[in-house]
Amino acid sequence: MLRVLTAAQMREAEHDAEERHGMPSALLMENAGRGLAEAARGVAGPDGRFTVLCGPGNNGGDGLVAARFLQEGGARVTVVLVGDAAKLTVEAKRNLSALKAFGVVPRSLASLPELGLGDVVVDALFGTGLSRAPTGEFAEAIGAITRWWNAGAKVVAADVPSGLRSDTGEPFSPCVEADVTVAFGFLKPGQVLEPGASLCGQVKRVDIGMGGEAGKELSGPRLYVVEEADARSTLPRRRADSHKGTFGHVLAVAGSRGKSGAAALVAKSALRSGAGLVTVAARGDALDTIQSHSAEIMGTPLDGSGPLGMGDLDALLAAAENKDALVMGPGIPRGPETGKLIGELLSRLELPAVLDADALNAVAEDLSVLRRAKAPVVLTPHPGEMARLTGKSTKDVQARRLEVVKQLASGLAVTVVLKGDRTLTAHPDGRVFINTTGNPGMATGGSGDVLSGLLGAFLAQGFPVPDAVWTAVYAHGLAGDLAAARRGQLGLIAGDLVEQGLCEVWTRWGR
Numbered sequence: 001m002l003r004v005l006t007a008a009q010m011r012e013a014e015h016d017a018e019e020r021h022g023m024p025s026a027l028l029m030e031n032a033g034r035g036l037a038e039a040a041r042g043v044a045g046p047d048g049r050f051t052v053l054c055g056p057g058n059n060g061g062d063g064l065v066a067a068r069f070l071q072e073g074g075a076r077v078t079v080v081l082v083g084d085a086a087k088l089t090v091e092a093k094r095n096l097s098a099l100k101a102f103g104v105v106p107r108s109l110a111s112l113p114e115l116g117l118g119d120v121v122v123d124a125l126f127g128t129g130l131s132r133a134p135t136g137e138f139a140e141a142i143g144a145i146t147r148w149w150n151a152g153a154k155v156v157a158a159d160v161p162s163g164l165r166s167d168t169g170e171p172f173s174p175c176v177e178a179d180v181t182v183a184f185g186f187l188k189p190g191q192v193l194e195p196g197a198s199l200c201g202q203v204k205r206v207d208i209g210m211g212g213e214a215g216k217e218l219s220g221p222r223l224y225v226v227e228e229a230d231a232r233s234t235l236p237r238r239r240a241d242s243h244k245g246t247f248g249h250v251l252a253v254a255g256s257r258g259k260s261g262a263a264a265l266v267a268k269s270a271l272r273s274g275a276g277l278v279t280v281a282a283r284g285d286a287l288d289t290i291q292s293h294s295a296e297i298m299g300t301p302l303d304g305s306g307p308l309g310m311g312d313l314d315a316l317l318a319a320a321e322n323k324d325a326l327v328m329g330p331g332i333p334r335g336p337e338t339g340k341l342i343g344e345l346l347s348r349l350e351l352p353a354v355l356d357a358d359a360l361n362a363v364a365e366d367l368s369v370l371r372r373a374k375a376p377v378v379l380t381p382h383p384g385e386m387a388r389l390t391g392k393s394t395k396d397v398q399a400r401r402l403e404v405v406k407q408l409a410s411g412l413a414v415t416v417v418l419k420g421d422r423t424l425t426a427h428p429d430g431r432v433f434i435n436t437t438g439n440p441g442m443a444t445g446g447s448g449d450v451l452s453g454l455l456g457a458f459l460a461q462g463f464p465v466p467d468a469v470w471t472a473v474y475a476h477g478l479a480g481d482l483a484a485a486r487r488g489q490l491g492l493i494a495g496d497l498v499e500q501g502l503c504e505v506w507t508r509w510g511r
């Protein structure tokens with residue numbers, strides 16, 4: 001699990017490093033600059049020419065240190081100071097004099113030749129200290145970097161591509177686009193959230209002496225990037241003396257006439273994700289079709305017709321007996337009483353519950369029903385469903401994903417999965433887990449149903465939230481990546497995730 005720190009938290013951690021570990025910021029900068037130089041060498045050709053653009057703050061300081069290391073290593077280095085040199089921070093000033101002592105005299109931007117293929121440009125203009133849109137000579141410098149990048153130069157960004165808000169991943173205009181971004185000490189939200197993640201290119205995190213524990217007791221948001229080892233370790237190895245009851249029984253309240261596929265995908269995904277048994281509860285006229293998708297799917301018919309409402313309460317309470325997790329929503333017939341029905345079920349059942357699709361739209365009418373839940377509830381909205389849950393526009397949701405998902409999770413005391421590129425899992429205790437697996441090939445009908453089934457299977461097997469949730473999200477995205485590797489993103493359909501992708505994840509993890 002990699003901790004992700006905001007600019008304010010980085011400053012606090014840097015202060016801690018000095019106070020508690022006796023690591024002065026000069027040493028942090030020295031280590032940062034060395035890591036930056038190594039990354040620049042890593043993208044250079046044999047006789048690479050390096051041009052380092054340095055801003056007025058410590059980000060610029062990192063660039064000056066990197067230039068010195070490159071120079072010491074015998075490379076051809078040009079340094080450009082952008083902004084008022086008198087305003088350089090103390091550390092940056094010290095490194096400027098050191099660089100001059102090494103015989104490197106800064107040049108002006110205007111005096112530089114046009115750069116391109118074979119050149120390496122180090123962007124050390126702004127890092128976490130950027131507070132407004134770059135203008136004047138800073139905008140010109142970013143413009144030059146963009147021109148050179150388009151002409152084939154490799155761009156290595158110090159900490160953050162200049163122009164990118166490190167706390168959100170939203171770019172100002174103009175903003176550098178980098179091939180590699182060297183993250184100093186800790187990842188920043190802007191490096192892992194879109195569009196920042198794409199603007200960073202490959203993110204290489206380097207330790208600079210802040211101590212891994214530095215992030216432990218910081219105030220502010222607790223953000224993490226889930227790594228494959230974390231997801232894999234959530235899933236225990238199976239004991240030889242296990243039986244199908246050991247792995248739980250999922251009840252999927254899903255499907256209706258014309259939407260039987262959603263229920264089948266939930267059920268088959270749950271079965272392919274280790275659930276011992278899966279039962280689908282649906283109206284009789286849909287159940288046969290749902291069960292015809294797979295011999296392993298058991299069924300409980302819900303008498304009556306039309307939308308799910310209070311008349312279905314007793315049948316669903318009975319169906320939920322001896323079950324270990326509930327998945328509700330994909331393809332259900334929704335009506336005016338469905339939200340109330342869900343509230344009643346949650347207030348009486350001890351089952352962890354996943355609410356997706358039309359179950360989310362049903363509770364969006366009155367979110368207070370969720371507060372009656374006796375067991376953990378997981379909501380899995382895509383941005384449009386999130387908009388309905390929060391009364392915001394989809395555009396608003398996408399512009400402030402981190403904030404919106406955190407607010408809903410802590411406000412309702414439920415775990416919320418906000419799907420999309422870099423799916424976010426927010427837990428009521430304030431932790432947010434950022435997912436980095438998955439690809440646009442998964443934007444296909446039924447992909448969400450597969451996640452719901454996978455999640456239900458993990459909850460039925462007793463994996464605790466939030467681990468079960470961010471692990472399911474990680475596995476779902478990885479299944480999509482592995483399936484797309486064989487079928488292409490265009491060719492990928494939800495069934496491939498179930499029949500092939502998920503199985504490849506489990507064999508890859510030895511489970």
Ligand SMILES: NC(=O)C1=CN([C@@H]2O[C@H](COP(=O)(O)OP(=O)(O)OC[C@H]3O[C@@H](n4cnc5c(N)ncnc54)[C@H](O)[C@@H]3O)[C@@H](O)[C@H]2O)[C@H](O)CC1
Nearest residue numbers: 014028029057058059126127128129130131132133134159
């Ligand atoms: N936190 C750490 O552990 C380390 C951080 N390092 C590097 O330091 C930068 C952050 O440095 P800082 O001095 O705070 O700010 P920047 O260098 O990012 O920005 C420079 C300075 O510019 C001013 N400014 C902001 N926006 C604009 C603008 N649009 N136009 C003009 N000037 C602007 C503002 O005053 C900023 O202070 C971090 O990213 C790391 O690269 C250490 O070197 C290593 C450890």
Ligand SMILES: [K+]
Nearest residue numbers: 123126158160
């Ligand atoms: K930068």
